[in-house]
Amino acid sequence: MAQATTAGAAAGDSTGGLRKLRGGVFWTLLLIYGILTLYPLYWLFLSSFKSNAEFFNSPFGLPQEWLWQNFTNAWESSNIGRAFGNSLIATMGALVITLFISLLASFILARFRFRWKGVVMTFFVIGMLIPIHSTLVPLFIMMKQIAMLNTYWALIFPYTAFALPTAIFVLTAYLATIPKDLEEAAFMDGSGLWGIFFRIMIPMSLPALSTVIILSFLHSWNDFSFALVFITSSTLKTLPLAISNFADGYQTDYGLTLAAMTIAVIPTIVMYLAFQEQVMKGMTAGAVKG
């Protein structure tokens, strides 16, 4: 369609038209690339409604009959519902702890002057250089010794620890830009430091918190390696771990497996489409700083 209109314009004016034609070709190529990018997801959604026979016979077509029972079967015949809850507990637990302790630390790093400030910042920077996977074996040994394996804490603490540095850098940078008048006034009125923290600092940092919430949520929700190593009890498996085991168990029931995969990606896709600009900004900021 875009090509047709640009071709018409090309007939009128020579150089400008040529440029428009080239623009049309570029856009067609880009559009093909964009569609190719989305195709695997589109295929996943369509196939999750298909029966096994259709999955084999028309891999590219629309489902003849939309089998919603693939979803109900997946939810019931496996522990997907349970796993959904486990993911929610581990993700939310890590999120709440990350927000509270990173805000507290950022308040202090942004607002107080003390001798060890540089050391504390360097401590977090050095830690960011450590690849996550190199901590799997030692953390496994440590958690085994203190009987932390197969508990929610085995996930909540590592998720928190690896979310902390970015959270602290983002929040400290943001809090440093807020004028100090408000908290000085509150201090004069006799508010304690905790009062200033809860009544002024937390509400003021809300804009920067969205970045921290998005990053922490996506990392914890999508984590696979920590859950794989620290969780073996089937009642505690998180969604990614349960899905990967589910696929091993139901290898031949494709509609069911694909429905389970769809259930796992819907929350993140909804979050992405609802908060697109913040998600993009947050994830690029997190990557560049990390």
Added chain:
Amino acid sequence: MQLKALSSRKFIIMGLLPAIAVYAIFVFVPVVWSGYYGFFNWSGIGAARFIGFDNYTEIFRDPIFWTALRNNIIFVLASVFGQIPIALIVAILVQKDGKRSWFMRTAVFMPMVLSTVVIGMIWQYIYHPQIGILNFLLEWLGLESWQRVWLSEDYGIYALIPPLIWSFVGLYLIIFIAALQNIPGEIHDAAQLDGATGVRKIVAVTLPMIKGTILVAVVLCISGSLKSFDLVYIMTRGGPAHATELLATYMYNSTFTSYRYGFGSAISTTIVLVSLVLIGISQWLMSIKSKSNQ
């Protein structure tokens, strides 16, 4: 400000303590411990036996280690020469705001928010030798001779590259678009006056302006390649015959399938050392960046 009262000292310590404690216990202490356990032969039960550098000599004599290291380097190169050019070209074409540009950004960035488990499983279906849509597609196009077992010993590591690029290219696209939008308008006007347009303008004006950002992207590709455990574990488990092993899957397979915690700790420490070398290379790249900015 008057916050330097007596109580503030206690508050500083109380406030920083939780963050520092969680971070130290779950990031720093484990790394130090794995350095220590790397000198022991230990199955997790009973006493650990000190064996000096034996674990490390075993690692360096193990051909699987070298395959894994080579595969990690292939991933770095594929990221640098795959993701960055694609992201740059798309970014240059869609940098202006508008509906079409919004669609491209939304589509290309989407895989970034998906679980790697699901990404890996979708691509397993794409590559499946009997029911995979790639082989179906080749048959439909009449290219039966191109059909093959994609996740095999010969092609496996290269077949893992498209899903790798597909998952992360959106990140670089957004970084490049931000950098392109930061180029001041006067520069474009000046280029226009000098008669630079199209590809010539891109090579002579645009690319030099965002050289710093491109180097940052290269650094991200290097550090990102060490984080690809999930994708490879889901798609191949490092197989067949260890052909697609990465350092992280090598560590996982050596530790948890044979209960060799000392040996696994030594590999963990090796991964830390390899990543420090890679960070050193990154820093060197960044020093080129700061020189080029002067």
